Amino acid sequence: MYELTIESSFSSAHNLRGYEGACENLHGHNWKVEVAVTSEKLDKLDMVIDFKRLKAETKRIMEYLDHKYLNEVPPFDKINPTAENIARFIYKELARAFNDGNIKVAKIKVWESENAAAAYYE
Numbered sequence: 001m002y003e004l005t006i007e008s009s010f011s012s013a014h015n016l017r018g019y020e021g022a023c024e025n026l027h028g029h030n031w032k033v034e035v036a037v038t039s040e041k042l043d044k045l046d047m048v049i050d051f052k053r054l055k056a057e058t059k060r061i062m063e064y065l066d067h068k069y070l071n072e073v074p075p076f077d078k079i080n081p082t083a084e085n086i087a088r089f090i091y092k093e094l095a096r097a098f099n100d101g102n103i104k105v106a107k108i109k110v111w112e113s114e115n116a117a118a119a120y121y122e
Contacts, residue, residue, distance in 0.1 A: 002048045003106060005036045008058045010066040014081040017071070026069075031083075032111040033062070033090060039103050049103055057097045061090055083110045083118035091120045 070081035
């Protein structure tokens with residue numbers, strides 16, 4: 001099994017609806033995102049996937065979230081923009097682009113600070 005990992009980032013603001021504490025108030029994060037994809041075999045160039053393609057698709061999603069008030073961005077206009085939900089959203093978006101029976105998005109980890117992260121995988 002092969003695994004490729006890239007890192008990306010975005011900045012955004014949010015508030016947690018229904019939370020009792022400071023995070024209920026509007027605040028921001030510089031989010032770090034780790035993307036891991038796996039494959040059992042390599043392509044004709046002996047790669048899982050070109051890093052360039054993986055980075056480009058990840059960048060598209062980061063641009064959708066970057067410098068936004070997440071509570072107004074679907075699907076976070078309906079669900080809380082927690083690190084857990086952000087990780088799941090990124091996972092689902094990348095899975096649509098890459099999961100093909102060989103390549104699989106293995107895990108997304110979203111860091112909201114240097115010492116706090118949430119991951120999503122299936």
